[in-house]
Amino acid sequence: MKKVIIAGGTGFIGSYLKTRFIENGYDVFLVSRLPDHIQWEVDELSHELEGAELVINLAGKSINCRHTPKNQEVIIQSRIESTTMIGNAIQKCKNPPKLWINASATGIYQASEIKSMTEDETELGNDFLDEVVTKWEKSFFEFQFSATRQIALRTSVVLGKNGGALSPLVQLTRFGLGGKQASGKQMFSWIHLEDYFRIIQFALQNKNLEGFLNCTSPEPLSNKNFMGILRKILHVSIGLPAPKLAIQFAAMIIGTEPELILISSYVTPKRLTEAGFSFRFPSLNSALINLLN
Numbered sequence: 001m002k003k004v005i006i007a008g009g010t011g012f013i014g015s016y017l018k019t020r021f022i023e024n025g026y027d028v029f030l031v032s033r034l035p036d037h038i039q040w041e042v043d044e045l046s047h048e049l050e051g052a053e054l055v056i057n058l059a060g061k062s063i064n065c066r067h068t069p070k071n072q073e074v075i076i077q078s079r080i081e082s083t084t085m086i087g088n089a090i091q092k093c094k095n096p097p098k099l100w101i102n103a104s105a106t107g108i109y110q111a112s113e114i115k116s117m118t119e120d121e122t123e124l125g126n127d128f129l130d131e132v133v134t135k136w137e138k139s140f141f142e143f144q145f146s147a148t149r150q151i152a153l154r155t156s157v158v159l160g161k162n163g164g165a166l167s168p169l170v171q172l173t174r175f176g177l178g179g180k181q182a183s184g185k186q187m188f189s190w191i192h193l194e195d196y197f198r199i200i201q202f203a204l205q206n207k208n209l210e211g212f213l214n215c216t217s218p219e220p221l222s223n224k225n226f227m228g229i230l231r232k233i234l235h236v237s238i239g240l241p242a243p244k245l246a247i248q249f250a251a252m253i254i255g256t257e258p259e260l261i262l263i264s265s266y267v268t269p270k271r272l273t274e275a276g277f278s279f280r281f282p283s284l285n286s287a288l289i290n291l292l293n
Contacts, residue, residue, distance in 0.1 A: 003052040005038070005097070007031035007082060008059030012163040013196065017056065020197045026053070040082070045089040052097040054204055057086050060103070060136075067128055067257050079136045087143035096148045099204055102140045104152040106189055106216060106267040108133035113185050113222075118270035119154075119214055127259075137212065149210045151203055156216035156267055160193030161291050169230060170292070178231050179241035184224030187266035189216045192281035192290070202277050214269040219283050223261075226284060233288040 004021050006014050009030040018028045029048060031038040038048045049055055059082035061075045083102055090096050107129030109117035124130055137152050159166045172178050191199075196215060203209050221229075231239045242250075244262065251258040269277070281287040 001025065001027040003027045003029065005029050005031060005049060005052050005055040007055065007057045007086060008103075009056070010034065010037075011058070012160065013158055013193065014056075014058050016160060016193050017197055017200070020194075024201075031059070040085060042085060042089050042092065045085065046092040049086075049089055049093050049097055051095045054099045054101065054200075055086060055090075055097045056200065057082055057100070057102045063105075063107075063129065063132070064256050064260065066252075066255055072128060076132055076135055079132065080139045083136065083139045087140070090143070090145060090148055096145060098147075099149045099151065100145075101151045101153055101200060101203065102136075104137055104140075104154045104212065105129065105133050106154050106156045106214065106265055108137070108154060109265070109267055111186075111264045112266045113187055113264045115266065116220075117214075117267045119212055120270065127263075129259075129263075149207065151210055152212040153199070153203075153215045154212055154267070155196070156189035156191050156214075156220075156265060158193055158196055159190050159287055159291060164193070166291065169227075170234065173227070173230050173234050173236050173239065176236065176238045177240050177242065178227050178234075178236060179239035180224040180227055181242045181247055181261050182223070182244040184222060184227070184241070186223050186262060186264035187220050188223050188226045189220040189265045189267040190226075190284065190287070191216050192279075192287040194290075195279050195281055198280065199272065199277065202272070202275075206275060209271070209275060213271050214267055215272075216267050216269050217282060217284070217287070218268055218273060218279060220266055220268065221284060229284050230288060233285070233292050 004026045010032050021028045060079035065071050108124050110125045157165045199215050248258045
């Protein structure tokens with residue numbers, strides 16, 4: 001059977017990818033610190049990577065926390081260390097994986113409410129999230145292989161069932177708190193979890209794709225419009241808005257960063273579109289009908 005290795009694959013995204021790859025006839029192995037998984041050790045990892053079709057690296061501390069100096073260091077180092085270990089393991093392979101996809105993020109782009117950010121953008125962000133992605137991708141592309149293609153998947157917010165970013169928004173909306181957040185003008189880039197899987201499949205099949213790739217829906221929208229569509233799908237007529245100060249206070253209480261909601265992310269998938277990828281859920285309306293009905 002064709003083999004797929006998923007590092008950091010025990011979470012929301014990794015679990016879905018494992019299920020979908022198995023359904024498509026692949027043998028799937030996870031890398032984690034759990035005893036029944038491949039361990040984070042170069043020799044063992046290298047042995048398991050032999051002959052694999054694909055290795056996907058999702059490992060790294062979540063950015064959904066307070067960005068204290070300590071947490072910032074762990075967020076960056078956890079990504080660099082996992083990437084470096086996989087790269088070192090591939091170097092030791094006699095029959096290395098055909099494709100290495102490393103998770104990345106649209107946070108590398110500058111915040112914009114007007115201009116769409118594509119892979120052609122040269123003026124990148126200048127905040128902590130940009131720093132994370134820049135160092136992450138640098139550690140990834142420091143490796144160069146003749147037999148293994150490399151793609152950094154710059155992913156936006158992933159929407160899926162039973163977890164991820166959508167669940168708390170659904171709960172807020174059902175309690176009547178699903179109005180715009182802050183000005184509501186900030187753009188929201190997103191991707192349906194099934195399209196995330198299909199993009200990986202597409203990248204595996206299209207051998208001319210390499211480098212960085214925006215993994216996001218072709219139809220980003222404003223926070224105000226996002227929340228309006230969510231209320232409509234959930235049949236909730238009232239949605240109280242959340243002022244900026246309320247978001248900052250709530251973020252402090254629950255231990256996250258308000259910028260994750262307040263920063264505008266306007267990113268579009270130019271390279272995927274040009275390569276002929278067809279989104280199953282290009283619009284938020286179609287995505288939410290699938291996920292919530």
